[in-house]
Amino acid sequence: MLFGEPPDQQSLRDVSLRSLAHLGDAVFELYQREREILKAATPRALHKNVVLKVNAEHQSVLLDKIEAYLSDAEKDLVRRARNLKPAGYRKIDQAVYRRSTAFEALVGYLFLTDMERLEEILSLNP
DSSP: OOSSOOOOHHHHHTSOHHHHHHHHHHHHHHHHHHHHTTTOSSHHHHHHHHHHHSSHHHHHHHHHHHGGGOOHHHHHHHHHHHTSOOSSOOSSOHHHHHHHHHHHHHHHHHHHHOHHHHHHHHHTOO
């Protein structure tokens, strides 16, 4: 966890998968912004480059790439998050949306529990 102490396992069990996905979305966007900040000549270019990577389609593809490297516990979390009922109607394919939600939940969970593992997982995606 970046700010403060990591939560204990009991507290973490009380956090919903949807909340983990919400956190993971923010963490992944910040990660992408940090990677692109020195490459982009203008704020507009930064935004354009980040938006290409922080979207459901891209996150679904990233999950495909990392699944073989996940532990059993991480795979279980991904499975449970993927099976969440969608929060609302989306204009994208539901399978893609669910897989991106699962990716975000994994990122949120690792952000709270194991930053080193999060960096390892994210580094698998160029």
